[in-house]
Amino acid sequence: xxxxxxxxxxxxxxxxxxxxxxxxxxxxxxxxxxxxxxxxxxxxxxxxxxxxxx
Amino acid sequence: xxxxxxxxxxxxxxxxxxxxxxxxxxxxxxxxxxxxxxxxxxxxxxxxxxxxxxxxxxxxxxxxxxxxxxxxxxxxxxxxxxxxxxxxxxxxxxxxxxxxxxxxxxxxxxxxxxxxxxxxxxxxxxxxxxxxxxxxxxxxxxxxxxxxx
Numbered sequence: 001x002x003x004x005x006x007x008x009x010x011x012x013x014x015x016x017x018x019x020x021x022x023x024x025x026x027x028x029x030x031x032x033x034x035x036x037x038x039x040x041x042x043x044x045x046x047x048x049x050x051x052x053x054x
Numbered sequence: 055x056x057x058x059x060x061x062x063x064x065x066x067x068x069x070x071x072x073x074x075x076x077x078x079x080x081x082x083x084x085x086x087x088x089x090x091x092x093x094x095x096x097x098x099x100x101x102x103x104x105x106x107x108x109x110x111x112x113x114x115x116x117x118x119x120x121x122x123x124x125x126x127x128x129x130x131x132x133x134x135x136x137x138x139x140x141x142x143x144x145x146x147x148x149x150x151x152x153x154x155x156x157x158x159x160x161x162x163x164x165x166x167x168x169x170x171x172x173x174x175x176x177x178x179x180x181x182x183x184x185x186x187x188x189x190x191x192x193x194x195x196x197x198x199x200x201x202x203x
Binding site for chain 2: 009010011012013014015016017018019020021022023024025026027029030031032035036038039040042043044045046047048049
């Protein structure tokens with residue numbers, strides 16, 4: 001019996017995704033940690049739109 | 055926004071999203087991850103986007119997929135922002151590439167879909183330590199902030 005492969009679907013317009021327990025968290029991924037640290041440093045330095053620089 | 059996008063899966067806390075880019079280079083897994091940025095007020099979240107390493111699972115945004123589907127990928131990422139905002143509120147979302155050329159690619163993607171993106175999101179570009187309203191021009195921004203209208 002041939003394997004059945006789930007085909008990717010292209011959808012037009014906004015819509016919800018599918019909640020899946022197979023989606024693992026990348027919150028502790030070194031790449032993510034580095035990016036969050038850089039983002040925090042940038043926002044500390046320049047603030048957000050409409051805010052004065054610290 | 056009425057753009058073609060990929061179907062995607064998300065974690066039950068709506069902070070992690072996965073989908074597959076499909077094109078001449080094959081089927082390439084993509085991950086979008088949202089993390090609250092410490093000490094940011096009003097609250098802001100970092101958007102991390104990349105390909106998971108097949109062996110370690112760690113993300114990397116330096117790979118060049120060359121799968122000829124940039125607009126579909128960007129529209130899918132934009133859709134995850136909307137989904138994330140549906141659950142966490144309309145906060146600032148910060149995004150920056152790992153290299154200037156990668157950030158430039160993001161800018162080109164935003165510019166290409168500007169009409170649709172600007173209808174749904176406020177977009178700011180960082181230049182010389184100032185957040186400017188994004189304009190599709192030749193300024194090379196250093197990072198981006200997106201906020202759903």
